[in-house]
Amino acid sequence: MSLFDDHVSPSPQEACDYMRDKYGFDIRALRKERGLDFYKTIALINYIRTKTSSLTCFGCDKTVSALEDLPIHMRENGCFTSIPKDDHAMWKSPQFLFPAYDNDPLLTSFESMSSDEDDDGPDPRVVVPPLEKPIRDLELLMLQEQQQQQSSTISPTPK
Numbered sequence: 001m002s003l004f005d006d007h008v009s010p011s012p013q014e015a016c017d018y019m020r021d022k023y024g025f026d027i028r029a030l031r032k033e034r035g036l037d038f039y040k041t042i043a044l045i046n047y048i049r050t051k052t053s054s055l056t057c058f059g060c061d062k063t064v065s066a067l068e069d070l071p072i073h074m075r076e077n078g079c080f081t082s083i084p085k086d087d088h089a090m091w092k093s094p095q096f097l098f099p100a101y102d103n104d105p106l107l108t109s110f111e112s113m114s115s116d117e118d119d120d121g122p123d124p125r126v127v128v129p130p131l132e133k134p135i136r137d138l139e140l141l142m143l144q145e146q147q148q149q150q151s152s153t154i155s156p157t158p159k
């Protein structure tokens with residue numbers, strides 16, 4: 001679950017702790033510093049996962065020959081803190097709103113984490129919807145339209 005090696009933590013929270021302690025990559029602190037909302041956090045995680053899975057450093061786009069070389073490179077070059085700038089295209093790319101890994105536990109963890117942040121003045125814009133809800137709503141809408149179309153062709157309501 002770690003973003004930078006194949007370390008698997010028992011929970012997303014521990015995965016965050018692991019990355020913070022081992023690499024100095026503190027996603028929770030980053031969210032506050034950069035004002036990342038739910039979707040931006042998702043985009044960032046997926047962006048890093050995509051890069052890591054192709055053995056590429058998300059900070060400077062350098063490719064390494066083996067996964068274990070990646071954190072070494074990133075530590076030596078300070079790439080762990082090279083979060084994409086606000087105008088970077090990845091923030092707007094819908095590609096990164098979809099999980100790089102199916103059911104990535106790290107993505108869903110930020111729903112529960114957001115409640116911890118309520119104490120220190122939550123940003124009212126940061127509403128944390130379940131990731132799949134917009135998709136579910138859309139599916140429901142399409143289903144309803146389909147049913148309406150079907151019912152109108154099969155038994156048109158007389159006026």
Ligand SMILES: [Zn+2]
Pocket residue numbers: 057058059060061062073074077079
């Ligand atoms: Zn790098």
